[in-house]
Amino acid sequence: MEEMLRDADFQLIVGTDSITNTAAIAKLSGLETVRPRLRVKAFLSPVSSLFHPKLAWFEHRDHLSLIVGSGNLTMGGLLSNWEAMTVLKLTGEDARAALAEIQRFITQHAGSLLPLSDSRVIARVAANDGDERSIRRRSVPMQAVDAPSAVDGANEVLVAEIPASGGRWKQANFDRSNYETFFGAKVGSQRRIVLQSVSGDGELGEIESRPSVEVSSSNFRFELAAAAGIPYPSGGAPIGVFVRLATGQFIYTLLLPGETGYEKASQFLAHRWNGPTREKRRVRTTADDLRGAWPEAALWTTEMPEL
Template identity: 35%
Template sequence: MQFLSLYYKKIRYNETKYLIVRGVIRMDFYIQDPMFKDGYSLHEALLKASEGATQGGGAYAFVTAGGAKLLLEDDTFTKLITNGSFKLIVGIDEITSEKALEQVNELRNKFSGLEVYVFHHNTKGSLFHPKFSWFKNYTGGVLVLGSGNLTEKGLRRNREAFSLVEVDSNKIQEIEDYWNSWLDLNARFLKQVDDEEVIKKARENAKVISRLKNKAGLLGPDESTADSSFEVQQNQEQEDESQEEHASLISELIEEEDLQAWIFDESDPALVAEIPNNNVRWKQANFSKYTFENFFGAPAGVNGYYRMVLRNVSATGILGETEIRNSVSVASHNWRIELGAAAGLAYPTVNRPIGVFVRVSTRDFLYVLAMPTDPFYNEIRQYLDREIPVTTNNQMKRHITSVNELRIRCPHLPIWNITV
């Protein structure tokens, strides 16, 4: 993580003007990359910036239901919107769907300190396209500026670039005043989430997406929901785009891009691991230091700095809710990750549960918790015993492999046939 310190009194600008950059204490630059195990995600950066904040605001061009939940329902962020305040402005020009609006409206009603407005403008030839947040605390504040939107892919999966800029109290006050001036100027465009015109625009977005999907051949005859009376306005350049270009655009437009954040490749790493008995708290699964650091990507000895995101796949293949987990590393040399799928389950008296994890991105995991009563348990048990016949001192068996190898050896895992 490169540290850049900026403090310029005067920089020559256009002969007669000067650009003055002051009040910046520190700036860190990051590239989010799903293949970079030591990387840092926009999601983690926003949560870090919100720690200790008393108020803030942010504007994002696109938002999805999953992205909103991922950030706004995290325990760290909820402290801000419970005890302080945060004003979120979201765009609706192209992608934001009715489902996403419903989600942010639900969160707005849940947290007293959260304000959400939709930027619904009528300026032709102009997109609402910002992606930034600012946070004010007792000593100054933090800006998070980058390319990522408020979607699951934008927050964790896409290749994005962003900066964290720490500023002093005078600078954050200037930023807040500047923000408020911009809000005042655009007050007529700031609509409530449940405004009729906003809902209408979200539904039009869905129709456009459906038409684009049809044009690219991505919908079957029973999936098309486009209103034939709705005419999509496109310029000549858009009309000349190839089918492949349309398909690429669509993959970014559809609300289901949150699900695309959980697509995995055959080369992605996988872990098959016995889960030890920890009495009534065995859902706090312990792992070896090597596995904790090299598979899960959470440095031992560092608590709370990194966020792991997991989704369970049930025995019937149902994709579970998002589980946001702090990395936990304690002095007793236990390196733990909480597994929501184990909540309320008694630890089996015969045979150990086995967790099967697929790393889809840096610190993002799909997992199956296989219990001895599951029909696919013996398949996993035999595979793990074949790879690691014996251990010393009753140690847990843990084996890191690839998705391809796992698919060959354990073809009946529900993770191969996920439904929602």
């Protein structure tokens, strides 16, 4: 993008409904300042419906490129959802007609395409700062009604002991059932999941985009950055607590023997696990259920990053 903005102008039109909040407008304004060839307009819809197109067009000397798809600029749309995009190369009359239609929209709605600094834009996006559908806000208790946290009480949770895996336990092994029905992988094919670790004090790790991995021994794995460089403990198996969010991504906490929360998670597994003693214990539950056994976990008040 930086290389393109050195050589060409780029016009961006963003909606002001639901997702676009004050922080997003501030970020775009800052980008305009440092990238003079970037011009951003906010579409202040004259009706209540969403501004929902996902369309990019690029004018070349001999053709027009259109990129059209379903992906929203949200955490789910960018990182975890199943989305589709197509690239069209138009020439001749097709290119001229498509470009004319785009220009017609811009001209027809010129009165609703406003600078980011316009007071009407600022007032409109400020209303989104408190919208449940906007980007998740800072650390908020799960039981709060007027400001929900990233974790809802109904979110599905997996509490799982992590095997040693020959000393490479950051390649965390799971049984096939949880691999497919909790994480959404599929045996025989590969897909990616998006995770972020949560430390004991609530600090989020980096976003991890991990491919599903199958090995011949019928183990099913995802790599966990939070386990990197940590020797496998001798006092008991590490316990991972994974929460599947509404966005499709996962947040997780790794607990080692002796750490705060480990004993409560281990007791929870002991009370709920009814499988063979030779297997690692893995229990599916809900956030509300686990919170009853471990109410002080940082997972319940996790803040999600702004995009």
